[in-house]
Amino acid sequence: MHQFSFEPVSFPPAAEALRGEVRAFIAEEVANGTFTPSKNSWSSFDAGFSKKCGERGYIGMVWPKKYGGHERTALERYVMTEEMLAGGAPVGGHWVADRQSGNQILKNGSERARATILPKICSGECYFAIGMSEPDSGSDLAAVRTRAVKAEGGWKISGTKVWTSNAHRSHYLIALVRTAPKEEDRHAGLTQFIIDLSHPGVTVRPIYNLYGGHDFNETVFDEYFVADDMVMGGVGQGWKMVTGELAFERSGPDRFLSTYQLLAQSIRELGAEPDDRAANEIGRFVAHLATLRRMSSSIAGQLQKGAQPAVEAALVKDIGTTFEREIPETFRHLIPTEPTLGRSESYSELLGMTMLRAPGFTIRGGTREILRGIIARGLGLR
Amino acid sequence: MSAAPMDDSASGSGLRDDLAKTIDRVFETHCARPVRESAEGGQWPAGLWAALEEVGLPLAALPESAGGSDLAFDDAMFALRRTAYHGAPVPLAETMLAGRLLVAAGLKVPAGAITVAPVAVREALRIEGGKLSGNASRVPWGDLCGHVLVAAESGGKEVVALVSTEGASSGVEKNLAGEPRAALRFDATAVIASAPLENASFRLAAEGALYRSVQMAGALERVLEYALAYANERVQFGRPIGKFQAIQHLLAVLAGHAAAASAAAEAAVEASAAAPDEIMVAVAKSRCGEAAGKGAEIAHQVHGAMGFTREHNLHYVTRRLWSWRDEFGNETHWQTRLGRRVASMGADALWPMLTGR
Numbered sequence: 001m002h003q004f005s006f007e008p009v010s011f012p013p014a015a016e017a018l019r020g021e022v023r024a025f026i027a028e029e030v031a032n033g034t035f036t037p038s039k040n041s042w043s044s045f046d047a048g049f050s051k052k053c054g055e056r057g058y059i060g061m062v063w064p065k066k067y068g069g070h071e072r073t074a075l076e077r078y079v080m081t082e083e084m085l086a087g088g089a090p091v092g093g094h095w096v097a098d099r100q101s102g103n104q105i106l107k108n109g110s111e112r113a114r115a116t117i118l119p120k121i122c123s124g125e126c127y128f129a130i131g132m133s134e135p136d137s138g139s140d141l142a143a144v145r146t147r148a149v150k151a152e153g154g155w156k157i158s159g160t161k162v163w164t165s166n167a168h169r170s171h172y173l174i175a176l177v178r179t180a181p182k183e184e185d186r187h188a189g190l191t192q193f194i195i196d197l198s199h200p201g202v203t204v205r206p207i208y209n210l211y212g213g214h215d216f217n218e219t220v221f222d223e224y225f226v227a228d229d230m231v232m233g234g235v236g237q238g239w240k241m242v243t244g245e246l247a248f249e250r251s252g253p254d255r256f257l258s259t260y261q262l263l264a265q266s267i268r269e270l271g272a273e274p275d276d277r278a279a280n281e282i283g284r285f286v287a288h289l290a291t292l293r294r295m296s297s298s299i300a301g302q303l304q305k306g307a308q309p310a311v312e313a314a315l316v317k318d319i320g321t322t323f324e325r326e327i328p329e330t331f332r333h334l335i336p337t338e339p340t341l342g343r344s345e346s347y348s349e350l351l352g353m354t355m356l357r358a359p360g361f362t363i364r365g366g367t368r369e370i371l372r373g374i375i376a377r378g379l380g381l382r
Numbered sequence: 383m384s385a386a387p388m389d390d391s392a393s394g395s396g397l398r399d400d401l402a403k404t405i406d407r408v409f410e411t412h413c414a415r416p417v418r419e420s421a422e423g424g425q426w427p428a429g430l431w432a433a434l435e436e437v438g439l440p441l442a443a444l445p446e447s448a449g450g451s452d453l454a455f456d457d458a459m460f461a462l463r464r465t466a467y468h469g470a471p472v473p474l475a476e477t478m479l480a481g482r483l484l485v486a487a488g489l490k491v492p493a494g495a496i497t498v499a500p501v502a503v504r505e506a507l508r509i510e511g512g513k514l515s516g517n518a519s520r521v522p523w524g525d526l527c528g529h530v531l532v533a534a535e536s537g538g539k540e541v542v543a544l545v546s547t548e549g550a551s552s553g554v555e556k557n558l559a560g561e562p563r564a565a566l567r568f569d570a571t572a573v574i575a576s577a578p579l580e581n582a583s584f585r586l587a588a589e590g591a592l593y594r595s596v597q598m599a600g601a602l603e604r605v606l607e608y609a610l611a612y613a614n615e616r617v618q619f620g621r622p623i624g625k626f627q628a629i630q631h632l633l634a635v636l637a638g639h640a641a642a643a644s645a646a647a648e649a650a651v652e653a654s655a656a657a658p659d660e661i662m663v664a665v666a667k668s669r670c671g672e673a674a675g676k677g678a679e680i681a682h683q684v685h686g687a688m689g690f691t692r693e694h695n696l697h698y699v700t701r702r703l704w705s706w707r708d709e710f711g712n713e714t715h716w717q718t719r720l721g722r723r724v725a726s727m728g729a730d731a732l733w734p735m736l737t738g739r
């Protein structure tokens with residue numbers, strides 16, 4: 001039976017205080033001209049901004065103090081992230097490290113990895129990339145061919161990762177690598193490694209995206225040496241880590257706020273007294289957004305209590321990314337303009353950039369089709 | 383409330399489990415197919431209604447002084463949702479709603495089923511010298527309920543008033559689920575009781591939209607359950623159709639709508655414990671209405687011809703979804719209202735509004 005329940009979350013007073021603090025910080029940065037909010041928040045890289053976030057304690061919020069963290073609650077972190085995203089803050093530098101790599105290191109990394117890396121992530125000066133996909137391994141992630149061979153004191157890795165977002169600006173990458181030949185269980189024999197991108201044996205080359213931007217890369221390993229203590233968890237534990245932990249990264253506010261800036265700007269463009277049709281569309285999006293936020297925050301509250309609402313989390317990503325993609329498609333009808341490429345900071349440029357980024361929303365982090373398969377499994381169909 | 387399962391002081395999920403079990407039992411015993419079919423034929427389902435009254439459901443959320451059992455509003459809405467899951471062919475939502483408004487206006491709640499005159503269609507109802515005049519159309523179960531609660535204008539004020547339906551019906555239409563929707567004509571009809579209530583007509587419409595949202599969430603839960611069960615049991619090409627990816631993806635989308643409707647309805651109920659929260663009710667009626675249409679479409683697609691038959695039970699809930707989404711204001715009505723509100727506040731006020739500060 002699938003009785004969905006999205007019990008209300010009650011944000012503790014500390015979280016609400018933090019909300020005000022983050023909001024004021026963003027307003028101040030915008031006023032100072034540090035950034036203009038009409039950017040794509042979690043894909044926007046800004047080292048200076050990341051450092052400020054570190055200084056203010058907005059990175060590694062839930063991690064232990066001994067690793068530079070702040071031992072705050074997951075709900076406080078939730079509030080911080082949603083405020084950053086809604087405010088259009090350029091959190092792209094530290095985003096992956098804070099959202100997933102650091103958590104993985106904390107749970108599965110060696111003591112040396114924790115002690116050397118986590119404090120740097122927390123100070124906003126250490127960024128991570130994700131090395132899962134390969135030329136022949138996309139949705140079928142277990143097909144990865146990058147290999148690690150045992151060597152004295154560590155492993156030697158060879159192979160090619162693609163679509164590694166931010167690898168050219170990151171200090172580390174976590175790679176999913178085959179450490180034992182494929183057997184009947186294709187998911188066995190996969191291991192995650194922490195790769196220091198400043199070491200020899202790794203080459204990062206740009207792959208320009210459809211609008212000519214440089215976000216993702218091809219990352220090639222040629223007998224790259226990794227020490228044993230940079231193996232994550234046990235050898236052969238990689239699959240469990242990539243699927244298990246990421247399952248709950250699906251319901252965060254980054255899965256429905258990617259086009260919030262365009263929504264807000266469109267409301268501004270349409271003015272205080274929109275016509276019926278425009279009011280209707282604005283109302284529809286607000287209804288969707290309010291509902292998504294309710295679902296997402298409720299899941300955050302449930303996770304904090306130790307529950308595991310896996311199907312609900314996957315549903316948030318599916319309907320959240322669908323919602324994100326509908327925003328440009330609808331407002332282009334209501335605000336007649338030709339979408340523009342360039343740096344004009346105009347509505348038509350924001351619309352244009354959002355349209356060009358939109359295809360990625362339902363691909364990154366697992367395509368819509370794969371996600372729906374996961375939901376179907378959760379519903380008992382597989 | 384008289385019966386045991388609902389009046390113990392249990393709270394939270396224990397109480398809700400009990401509520402659900404009680405309701406499930408009532409429907410199992412008193413709402414078999416012949417009852418549903420005769421209700422659609424215009425026969426009042428007296429046995430079902432009596433059973434619901436026996437467990438104290440219609441007035442549950444009212445104070446004891448008004449004949450209720452002080453059940454928390456959200457628990458009462460949970461109960462309503464469960465009756466919608468069963469496709470209840472009775473004016474339970476209407477009676478609950480009327481009771482709440484009568485109490486809000488300080489009036490006495492009569493026994494039996496009470497309906498309300500929706501005000502979405504702008505008929506003007508007026509009271510002069512204690513007599514009500516005007517027309518009300520599409521009044522749910524208006525021919526079969528003893529009383530109707532209306533929002534009317536009286537001496538320049540908005541009031542709610544209770545009148546008898548006797549002799550008022552001037553024609554009965556049906557909604558898609560075969561439930562009566564009566565036209566009532568009042569021609570200096572004696573008012574049993576009336577009292578001023580701020581914004582009475584909007585209040586009534588918003589309450590109605592809230593209850594319909596809750597009902598849609600409950601019906602969608604059932605629709606998803608039917609569709610999943612059918613996908614697992616119907617075999618074609620040598621395997622259950624649920625093994626086909628196309629079907630799996632349809633069901634994933636249906637689940638998304640059911641989940642979103644549930645979240646939107648719950649949020650609106652919480653925000654409306656005392657009186658309907660305009661914004662959250664607009665969110666819920668819009669989102670649940672959209673989910674109703676899209677969800678019902680998928681469920682029928684998955685069921686093939688079987689779902690197109692009278693024999694299968696799916697239609698008892700899908701026909702209600704197709705009706706409820708248009709009652710008390712459709713998606714466009716509420717979205718437009720919400721959109722205007724947001725536009726007039728300005729874009730910068732949107733996020734603070736959504737986060738409650």
Ligand SMILES: Cc1cc2nc3c(=O)[nH]c(=O)nc-3n(C[C@H](O)[C@H](O)[C@H](O)COP(=O)(O)OP(=O)(O)OC[C@H]3O[C@@H](n4cnc5c(N)ncnc54)[C@H](O)[C@@H]3O)c2cc1C
Pocket residue numbers: 129130131132133134137138139140162163164165166216359360363364365366367368369370627
């Ligand atoms: C903006 C962006 C950033 C990214 N950043 C990173 C990154 O930092 N690190 C990283 O490792 N990867 C990254 N990726 C890659 C991303 O994880 C993959 O693109 C994704 O997993 C899909 O793989 P693919 O592109 O090879 O598509 P394919 O797997 O080839 O899929 C192509 C199409 O076929 C469909 N399909 C495939 N298999 C099935 C199936 N079994 N059933 C039904 N349909 C199927 C897919 O849904 C899709 O529609 C990024 C991608 C984007 C767009």
